Amino acid sequence: MERISLFEIIQEPKVGALGETHIALTKKDACKHFVLDWTKHASKQLSLVVESSVIVDILEIGSSSERNLDITLHDHSQVQWRAVNLVEGKDAHVFFRLDSSASLDYAFADFAKGTETIDMNVDLIGPSASLTCHMAAMSYESDQKSISVSVHHQAPDTYALVSSYGVAQGTGLLKFSGTSHIFHGAPKSKTHQNAKIMVFDPHSVGRANPILKIDENDVEASHSAAVGKVNDEHLFYLCSRGLTPHEAKRLITMGYLNPIIRYFNEKHVQKAIEKAIMGRI
Amino acid sequence: MAKLVIHDLHVEVEGKEILKGVDLTIEQNETVALLGPNGHGKSTLLAAIMGHPRYSVTKGSIFLNDQDVLKMSVDQRSKAGLFLAMQYPSEVPGVINADFLKSAVNSRREKPVTLFQFYKMLDTASKEMKIPFEMANRSLNEGFSGGEKKRNEILQLKLLKPTFALLDEIDSGLDVDAMQTVGEAIRAEQQKGMGFLVVSHYARLYDLITPTRAVVMINGKIAVQGGPEIIRRIDTTGYEWIKAEYGIDVEKEEAGMNTVSIGSCAVKEMK
Numbered sequence: 001m002e003r004i005s006l007f008e009i010i011q012e013p014k015v016g017a018l019g020e021t022h023i024a025l026t027k028k029d030a031c032k033h034f035v036l037d038w039t040k041h042a043s044k045q046l047s048l049v050v051e052s053s054v055i056v057d058i059l060e061i062g063s064s065s066e067r068n069l070d071i072t073l074h075d076h077s078q079v080q081w082r083a084v085n086l087v088e089g090k091d092a093h094v095f096f097r098l099d100s101s102a103s104l105d106y107a108f109a110d111f112a113k114g115t116e117t118i119d120m121n122v123d124l125i126g127p128s129a130s131l132t133c134h135m136a137a138m139s140y141e142s143d144q145k146s147i148s149v150s151v152h153h154q155a156p157d158t159y160a161l162v163s164s165y166g167v168a169q170g171t172g173l174l175k176f177s178g179t180s181h182i183f184h185g186a187p188k189s190k191t192h193q194n195a196k197i198m199v200f201d202p203h204s205v206g207r208a209n210p211i212l213k214i215d216e217n218d219v220e221a222s223h224s225a226a227v228g229k230v231n232d233e234h235l236f237y238l239c240s241r242g243l244t245p246h247e248a249k250r251l252i253t254m255g256y257l258n259p260i261i262r263y264f265n266e267k268h269v270q271k272a273i274e275k276a277i278m279g280r281i
Numbered sequence: 282m283a284k285l286v287i288h289d290l291h292v293e294v295e296g297k298e299i300l301k302g303v304d305l306t307i308e309q310n311e312t313v314a315l316l317g318p319n320g321h322g323k324s325t326l327l328a329a330i331m332g333h334p335r336y337s338v339t340k341g342s343i344f345l346n347d348q349d350v351l352k353m354s355v356d357q358r359s360k361a362g363l364f365l366a367m368q369y370p371s372e373v374p375g376v377i378n379a380d381f382l383k384s385a386v387n388s389r390r391e392k393p394v395t396l397f398q399f400y401k402m403l404d405t406a407s408k409e410m411k412i413p414f415e416m417a418n419r420s421l422n423e424g425f426s427g428g429e430k431k432r433n434e435i436l437q438l439k440l441l442k443p444t445f446a447l448l449d450e451i452d453s454g455l456d457v458d459a460m461q462t463v464g465e466a467i468r469a470e471q472q473k474g475m476g477f478l479v480v481s482h483y484a485r486l487y488d489l490i491t492p493t494r495a496v497v498m499i500n501g502k503i504a505v506q507g508g509p510e511i512i513r514r515i516d517t518t519g520y521e522w523i524k525a526e527y528g529i530d531v532e533k534e535e536a537g538m539n540t541v542s543i544g545s546c547a548v549k550e551m552k
Contacts, residue, residue, distance in 0.1 A: 232334060237371040238381065239355035240331050240364075241437060242388030251384060255375020255420070 001266060003035035003059060007043075020045035020068070030054045038063035039087075046070070050077045050102075057082070059269070062112060064088035070095045073102035075126060082264055083108040086276040089116030089145065100126025100155070107263035110137040111276040115144045120178075122151045124158035124189075135164040136260035139172035139204070140280055149178040153189040153219075164195045165260070167253055168204035169280075175206075181213040182221065190220040197227045198256060200249070250281045283309040283346055283362070283444045285330075285476065290341035292322075292329045299325040301501035302341070309444060312467075312477040314487055314512055317498035318520055318531060323480045324368060326498065327447040331365040332358050345445070360389050362444030366434040366451050368480075372422040378433070379403065379417040386440055406439045411462050427454025435466050445476040452486040464489030484516035497523065504529050 006023055021043045025034075036058055038044070047070045050056060055078040062085025073079055073096065081104060089112035096104055110118070122131050131151060139145040151160040160180060168174040176195040197206030208225035230252055238248035257277055261270045285307045292300035299322045307313050317323050329336045330343055332355040343350040345361055353361060373381075382403060387393045394402070407414050410432045422430050431451055438446055448467075452460055467477065467490045481487060487509070495512050497505040497520075505511065505523060514522070520531055 231371075231373075233371045234373045236333055236355060237367065237373065238376075240359055240367075241381070241385035241441065242356050242359035243381075243384050244356050244388070245354075247384055247388070251376050251381060252373065255373065255377070258375055 001033055003033045005040070006034045006036045006046075006048075006058070007041050020047050020070070022047045022049075024049045024051060025054055025056055026051045027054060029056060032056055034058045035061065037061040038065065038067055044068065048072070050074060050079055052076055052099075054078075056080075057265075059264075059266070060084070062087065062090075062092075062110075064090055064114075066090045066092065068093045070097075072097045073099060073104060073129075075099040076101045078103045079105070081106045082269075083110075084264070084269060084273060085110050085112040086272060088112055089114040089143070091117045092119070094118070094120040096120070096122040096131075098122065098124050098126060098129035098131065101128045102126065103130045105132050107134040107260060108136070109260045109264070109273050110135065110145075110147065111273065111280060113140055113143065113280075116146070118147045120147075120149045122149070122160070123154060124152065124160065124186075125154045126158075127155040128157045128159075129155065130159040131161070133160070133162045134260060134263060135162075135166075135176070136257050137164070137166045137174060137176075138257070138277070138280060139166070139168050139170070139174040141170040141172060143170075143172040143174075145173065146175040146177070148176075149193075151178070151180045151191060153180070153182040153186040153191060155189075156186050157188045158186060159189065160191045162193045162210075164208075165257060166195075166197045166206065167200060167257065167281075168197055168206040169200045171201070171203045173205040173207070175209070176225075177207070177209040177211070179211040179213055180221065180223070182216050182219050184215040187216050187218045189216070192221070193223040195225045198253070199227060199229050200253075250278070253281050254278065283476065284344075285363075285445050285478075286342075286344045287326075287330070288342045288344075290326070290329065290343065291339045292325055293337050293339050294325065294335060298339070299336075299501055300329065303498070303501070303503055305496060305503055307445065307476050307478055309476045310471075310474055311494070312471060312479060312490060312492045314492040314495040314509065315478055315480045315498060316482075316495060316512065316515055317504075321498050321532075322501045323498050324449055325501075327365055327449050327478070327480065330358075330447060331355065331363060356388065359441070359443075364438055364441060364443035364446045366431075366438060366446065366448045368449040368453065370422050370430045370434055372420070372425075374420050374423050376421045377417075378419055378421050381421050382417070382437065382440060385437065389441070402440060406436050409439065409462075409466060410436045411459075412436060428456060428459045431455055432459060432463065435463050438470065439466065443475065445478065446470070448477060448479045448481075450480055450482070452481050452483060460486065460489065484512055487512050499523065499529055500532050 045068045049072045052074045053076045057080035060083040149162045164176040166174045180191040182189045193210035195208035199206045206227040210223040212221050287305045290303040492509050496503050
């Protein structure tokens with residue numbers, strides 16, 4: 001699949017007061033595949049608008065510098081956003097705003113090294129706006145990794161599903177947090193959050209804090225969190241067939257994080273993610 | 282001829298002694314039926330031989346030929362030629378059956394098996410065990426029926442070709458046809474010289490695999506040893522005769538007392 005660089009589609013990039021690049025995706029960009037590759041661009045600030053009824057998919061490739069994104073999805077637009085960072089983790093602030101009936105299908109594979117704070121906020125401001133968000137992350141050595149996804153349901157009949165899977169290794173910390181907030185005036189909204197962390201080593205720390213705030217009746221909300229070590233019975237079963245504990249853990253971890261791969265369309269991206277996971281267990 | 286020798290084995294689970302001095306020797310070419318009432322240590326013996334971390338050996342020895350099994354890790358025991366078909370095989374989400382089997386096969390080879398060789402092996406074994414080949418691409422045991430899990434255990438046995446196989450109630454959860462399939466697979470391995478230690482409560486499986494001898498485990502010890510005729514006797518009359526003939530009291534499983542007594546919420550006292 002050929003992808004068009006987001007930074008190339010604008011003839012004269014509009015630069016805002018804060019040095020951010022402004023890009024608008026209009027009808028002529030509909031149904032195209034874009035790539036947002038931070039390693040190939042100097043700007044670390046992006047403001048993106050997807051106009052009404054435009055359907056696009058975007059692959060974001062992370063780099064080793066801090067980044068800020070501000071994205072607006074106008075009514076009835078549909079965005080499939082895939083983010084991957086396999087290099088070095090740096091802080092990111094991501095802000096999505098969804099108008100009525102806009103939908104964002106987001107997946108993030110974060111197997112970057114280093115300490116980082118990823119902060120994502122999604123405002124569902126129009127009725128029937130919807131978000132699905134799948135995260136997979138790993139912390140290594142002494143990394144302190146914190147990923148937070150907060151969703152604000154500000155209109156009726158909005159939907160959000162946030163699901164995060166992670167592995168904490170070494171002496172590192174991996175933290176999933178975020179608040180799903182259904183505002184007063186957003187009845188019939190549905191929000192679900194789940195976070196699961198597998199702790200590998202005696203000194204690794206995993207924290208999962210999914211929070212719900214509900215200010216309206218007639219809504220559906222759930223949250224779940226699990227932090228635990230590799231199941232002893234599973235390890236014994238695999239080892240009893242001749243796999244060393246190391247190999248067994250590798251297979252189990254791969255099986256646990258692998259589902260994120262199927263969200264990515266390109267074979268080479270899938271391979272790169274798989275390699276990053278395997279290389280860091 | 283390979284030999285598995287268990288001597289004076291004492292095993293504890295969470296501080297409670299389950300095995301209280303087991304002596305048992307199994308030779309290759311033998312199929313030993315291990316019988317006994319529930320809770321007397323049959324599964325414990327099998328799990329301890331394989332090295333399950335929950336079972337701690339406090340005394341005694343296990344030797345496979347001249348190798349000290351108790352000094353080996355679980356994977357080393359497997360590579361040395363021991364295999365445990367579990368009573369309740371784990372479901373391991375995300376771990377693809379074929380990937381797992383390939384790693385297991387490769388763990389005992391110098392040179393890894395080629396993909397073509399492996400699929401051929403797997404295809405043959407799947408056909409023999411009447412397991413649909415597509416199941417190789419599913420998560421290990423996840424969503425498998427009880428019978429499929431048990432057949433998958435025997436499929437692994439066929440791929441790994443151990444010297445001694447320990448089968449823990451392999452027949453539970455099997456329907457009549459699957460029992461036949463499993464029985465045939467075991468017979469084929471017997472003819473190739475594999476040794477078996479088989480735990481089952483039912484004569485039906487034993488009828489299919491004709492054990493060479495039978496041992497009865499009572500109160501954490503081997504109480505009776507003898508020919509396969511013991512199986513028939515237990516199947517028809519139970520374990521009571523052991524008490525009469527050998528003077529061994531069969532301990533009943535302790536029924537844990539409930540710490541909460543029956544209470545009532547509203548009591549109206551009448552004078």
